[in-house]
Amino acid sequence: MLPNQSGAVNPARPLSVPPSFRSASLATVTTLDPKRRKGGTDALDALISLVEPELRDVNDIILKRMHSPVELIPQLAGYIVAGGGKRLRPVLTLAAAKLCGAQGGREKALAACVEFIHTATLLHDDVVDESDLRRGQASANAVFGNKSSVLVGDFLFARAFQVMVEDGSLDVLRILSNASAVISEGEVLQLTTSNDTETSEEAYLEVIKAKTAELFAAACRIGAVVANRPAAEEDALRSYGLNLGISFQLVDDVLDYSAVQARLGKTIGDDFREGKITLPVVLAFRRGSEEERGFWRRTMEEMEQQDGDLERAIELMVKHNALRDSVERARHYGAVARDALGLFPNSPVKRALLDVIDFVVDRDF
Amino acid sequence: MLPNQSGAVNPARPLSVPPSFRSASLATVTTLDPKRRKGGTDALDALISLVEPELRDVNDIILKRMHSPVELIPQLAGYIVAGGGKRLRPVLTLAAAKLCGAQGGREKALAACVEFIHTATLLHDDVVDESDLRRGQASANAVFGNKSSVLVGDFLFARAFQVMVEDGSLDVLRILSNASAVISEGEVLQLTTSNDTETSEEAYLEVIKAKTAELFAAACRIGAVVANRPAAEEDALRSYGLNLGISFQLVDDVLDYSAVQARLGKTIGDDFREGKITLPVVLAFRRGSEEERGFWRRTMEEMEQQDGDLERAIELMVKHNALRDSVERARHYGAVARDALGLFPNSPVKRALLDVIDFVVDRDF
Numbered sequence: 011m012l013p014n015q016s017g018a019v020n021p022a023r024p025l026s027v028p029p030s031f032r033s034a035s036l037a038t039v040t041t042l043d044p045k046r047r048k049g050g051t052d053a054l055d056a057l058i059s060l061v062e063p064e065l066r067d068v069n070d071i072i073l074k075r076m077h078s079p080v081e082l083i084p085q086l087a088g089y090i091v092a093g094g095g096k097r098l099r100p101v102l103t104l105a106a107a108k109l110c111g112a113q114g115g116r117e118k119a120l121a122a123c124v125e126f127i128h129t130a131t132l133l134h135d136d137v138v139d140e141s142d143l144r145r146g147q148a149s150a151n152a153v154f155g156n157k158s159s160v161l162v163g164d165f166l167f168a169r170a171f172q173v174m175v176e177d178g179s180l181d182v183l184r185i186l187s188n189a190s191a192v193i194s195e196g197e198v199l200q201l202t203t204s205n206d207t208e209t210s211e212e213a214y215l216e217v218i219k220a221k222t223a224e225l226f227a228a229a230c231r232i233g234a235v236v237a238n239r240p241a242a243e244e245d246a247l248r249s250y251g252l253n254l255g256i257s258f259q260l261v262d263d264v265l266d267y268s269a270v271q272a273r274l275g276k277t278i279g280d281d282f283r284e285g286k287i288t289l290p291v292v293l294a295f296r297r298g299s300e301e302e303r304g305f306w307r308r309t310m311e312e313m314e315q316q317d318g319d320l321e322r323a324i325e326l327m328v329k330h331n332a333l334r335d336s337v338e339r340a341r342h343y344g345a346v347a348r349d350a351l352g353l354f355p356n357s358p359v360k361r362a363l364l365d366v367i368d369f370v371v372d373r374d375f
Numbered sequence: 376m377l378p379n380q381s382g383a384v385n386p387a388r389p390l391s392v393p394p395s396f397r398s399a400s401l402a403t404v405t406t407l408d409p410k411r412r413k414g415g416t417d418a419l420d421a422l423i424s425l426v427e428p429e430l431r432d433v434n435d436i437i438l439k440r441m442h443s444p445v446e447l448i449p450q451l452a453g454y455i456v457a458g459g460g461k462r463l464r465p466v467l468t469l470a471a472a473k474l475c476g477a478q479g480g481r482e483k484a485l486a487a488c489v490e491f492i493h494t495a496t497l498l499h500d501d502v503v504d505e506s507d508l509r510r511g512q513a514s515a516n517a518v519f520g521n522k523s524s525v526l527v528g529d530f531l532f533a534r535a536f537q538v539m540v541e542d543g544s545l546d547v548l549r550i551l552s553n554a555s556a557v558i559s560e561g562e563v564l565q566l567t568t569s570n571d572t573e574t575s576e577e578a579y580l581e582v583i584k585a586k587t588a589e590l591f592a593a594a595c596r597i598g599a600v601v602a603n604r605p606a607a608e609e610d611a612l613r614s615y616g617l618n619l620g621i622s623f624q625l626v627d628d629v630l631d632y633s634a635v636q637a638r639l640g641k642t643i644g645d646d647f648r649e650g651k652i653t654l655p656v657v658l659a660f661r662r663g664s665e666e667e668r669g670f671w672r673r674t675m676e677e678m679e680q681q682d683g684d685l686e687r688a689i690e691l692m693v694k695h696n697a698l699r700d701s702v703e704r705a706r707h708y709g710a711v712a713r714d715a716l717g718l719f720p721n722s723p724v725k726r727a728l729l730d731v732i733d734f735v736v737d738r739d740f
Contacts, residue, residue, distance in 0.1 A: 080560045161562045168555035173550045184540045190533035197444045197526045
């Protein structure tokens with residue numbers, strides 16, 4: 011650990027990206043040259059439109075089942091559940107079920123369970139990370155308090171299991187209880203790698219597999235389970251979801267240093283301010299000079315941050331192609347996800363699931 | 376709301392009970408005249424000894440199943456799970472199963488699930504309440520941090536559901552997912568009654584039923600489920616657990632103002648410092664003069680607390696018999712719990728379950 015090299019230090023204060031930086035690094039920081047983009051919002055919208063009636067039912071189930079006589083629960087849950095997001099995970103459950111030819115509609119209640127578990131982890135993550143913004147709104151814990159967020163997260167988690175019990179499939183209960191345990195393990199593992207600039211790429215991957223990709227995997231796999239498809243298809247959908255989820259988190263971690271995000275008015279630098287070691291940091295640290303490593307140690311281990319540090323971090327990432335190569339890693343997992351669907355015959359929903367891979371890798375929002 | 380009447384104010388600082396107060400009010404504050412006590416630790420020890428071999432297996436299951444490759448999880452979980460407590464809830468599951476003549480030992484893994492869920496709620500409760508002491512040790516969140524406590528609680532909760540899925544009973548999954556949802560509703564409800572001195576006895580009861588008694592009820596009911604007993608016995612054990620749990624929490628809330636607790640070196644006044652409205656406050660407020668109500672509003676609504684306030688609170692409770700009558704309410708629920716077991720034939724385990732009611736009502740620790 012290097013001694014504190016900084017003068018005035020205020021790690022808690024959000025660092026804003028100056029306009030000059032935003033425009034200058036727009037093309038470099040993200041690899042989101044419009045000509046390269048195959049996915050974009052259109053790909054996700056196309057997938058959503060294929061499951062639109064079912065998704066409407068899922069939304070109704072979500073609203074109905076997050077009800078409680080304790081008013082604060084639907085208030086707070088509604089703030090985050092109903093408050094936005096693309097419902098990517100429940101959409102994946104619905105699409106996977108459609109891909110497998112599921113009949114009977116069980117996937118709708120189970121898609122709601124997936125969203126409840128996701129929301130519970132968001133609420134608990136917001137509490138512990140003290141992040142102020144989630145989807146551009148003030149996070150639930152900033153509005154309602156940490157205490158409420160923890161408890162309402164617990165309620166949604168329990169409610170998900172109640173709904174699964176009503177569905178009555180021990181297979182689904184197994185998949186989602188396993189996923190829930192792995193997610194919390196991933197979150198704890200992330201804590202223990204926090205502020206360690208020597209975190210390896212493998213350790214980082216293990217964290218994002220557990221905390222993010224496992225729920226994507228479960229969401230997709232459930233589609234095959236409700237359709238009573240053979241194990242090979244269950245495995246294929248699990249693999250698709252897992253690799254898509256890894257891609258998704260990799261790109262999410264890149265976007266936290268993205269000038270496009272800053273330009274869209276979204277907060278960037280949350281991970282930096284928290285000392286969260288993501289792949290862009292892992293790569294920039296390993297590719298950096300000893301002086302640069304000192305910078306990373308000071309800012310992300312000793313948490314001695316000052317004005318201009320976030321900008322310097324992004325400059326170092328750009329210099330070492332850490333953001334570009336993180337997106338390339340995401341592209342690799344996207345390719346694996348693509349091949350996982352190989353054994354399914356062509357169909358509109360299969361095409362849409364494949365296009366969503368490009369959306370996940372190339373999105374800039 | 377009255378204006379702030381206090382001078383120096385430091386609500387965060389724990390108030391200590393002066394030795395003179397401790398000895399003077401020992402007999403008055405608690406109703407624990409040794410001559411009246413039928414229960415005591417002996418009653419709980421007697422129950423434990425009846426299920427001792429099974430409880431040893433439960434402890435092994437707990438240690439084995441709280442394992443994770445993420446080392447912080449068993450470390451932190453072990454701190455609280457293995458760290459002490461009488462394992463009252465799993466003991467109740469084992470005893471109820473024995474009362475029902477269960478064979479096959481399924482109740483042991485399920486008793487571990489009950490303890491995991493209980494531990495998860497403790498971890499989350501410690502986070503949100505910022506309490507410093509739990510069973511006389513520093514609370515897990517004081518040692519490991521809030522973030523870890525939330526996430527390890529999530530892990531234990533998910534692990535409980537994994538173990539239930541392995542057991543394979545949808546009935547048990549239903550009972551414990553329902554209980555988990557109700558517990559979190561109770562905790563949220565408690566938040567919304569916090570700092571409201573006009574909380575009614577009914578509202579208070581609703582909170583403790585949900586946050587405490589529901590898990591006691593589920594723990595006992597599972598004993599009948601694994602033994603495939605008729606609904607009437609399931610209901611009887613649920614009722615026993617529910618009413619025992621209400622008693623338990625009532626007495627717990629009395630003990631937070633107990634001089635005996637203070638003498639034993641335990642922290643008292645946690646609820647007072649948090650502005651948590653428990654039955655002793657409800658009764659003292661309703662029975663108090665307008666000047667006294669002003670005191671309660673200042674200290675528990677406006678949270679303007681100063682040296683001597685905890686002592687005054689206890690004096691007012693003693694003056695209005697609020698502590699004594701709260702224990703009398705606990706005795707009432709204990710009587711209901713007693714009758715719930717009426718339809719079971721006499722046996723050593725039935726006698727022990729009945730004696731535990733006295734332990735719960737008359738304990739001073």
